[in-house]
Amino acid sequence: MKTFKLNPYRIGYRTMKTAFGMAIAVMIAKQLGVVNFSSAAILVVLCVKNTKMKSMHAAWSRFASCLIGLLLASFIFEMLDYNPVVLGLVVLFFIPLTVVIGTQEGVITACVIILHCFNSKGITLDFILNEILLIIVGLSIALVLNLYMPNRQNELENFKTTIEQEFQVILSEFSEALKYVNIHLDYKIVDQALLTIEKAKSVAFMDVENHFVRNENSYYHYFNMRAKQALLLHRMVDLINDVSRTDTLHRELSDLIHEMSLNVSSYDHTAVRLHDLYAIQLAMKDHELPVNFETLHSRASAFQLLRELEQYLLIKSKFGSLKK
Structure with missing residues (x-):
């Protein structure tokens, strides 16, 4: 029954x-x-x-x-x-x-x-x-x-904190997956962050509609920026799974993503991380050439992963800081 x-x-x-x-x-x-x-x-x-x-x-x-x-x-x-x-x-x-x-x-x-x-x-x-x-x-x-509407500042700030924590966990898992062959990533961890972002954007949009003299909300732009980054993270899942742990490049990628995970909420370290990323790209020419299809596929995935990470950092650098 x-x-x-x-x-x-x-x-x-x-x-x-x-x-x-x-x-x-x-x-x-x-x-x-x-x-x-x-x-x-x-x-x-x-x-x-x-x-x-x-x-x-x-x-x-x-x-x-x-x-x-x-x-x-x-x-x-x-x-x-x-x-x-x-x-x-x-x-x-x-x-x-x-x-x-x-x-x-x-x-x-x-x-x-x-x-x-x-x-x-x-x-x-x-x-x-x-x-x-x-x-x-x-x-x-x-x-x-309806002249009275609750102040959503605290709610928006809580969403911001939650999203940054979720991004930190995602990047940490990405870093660990590039170290250990037994870790296989799936999309669930990124999907949760995307869901949180959509909820946050909805609240930010309501905040805009509660102000007659303001047609935008800096939090909405911030959440939109994180949504673009989350889509990039979603694409990185398969790329990380395809990078061979026998290629020495995997360690450099792991270290870069680990540093990114430590500075999710910071805007001062974006330029530094971009510098590290470009250094890895330049150093790729010194790595041994792929000898078979497996290593070629791994190197191609690693190269594409660097491109996605570059876009991730550029999105953040163009946004600047959150104006409250």
């Missing part, structure tokens, strides 16, 4: 804002004498988003859709009749119209207003003003609540 497992849940700031906003919106709408005052809570639920930008966009879409739905429904119901067939006709015209003007996000909210029109059995100026006031109350409460 299949068992169901309850998912753990923690009440977050968005949940608390939604609950508080619904209560406040209903109380204010009721105090203002708005008919159907409880519908103000629906607007709050739909407009409290996880970023300020999304909240503003949601509020605008719903305001425009509700206003269009109100005017369209008032006109059609008065011209034809207040019956279910006409209700369907209103929605049939209304939804394509919102798609054309780009406010389809507010369709559900506007349908509530359209149903208010349908239930009224008669549109008056007071009814229209009542619905507009209802819309304004709900949207205003949601926007005011």
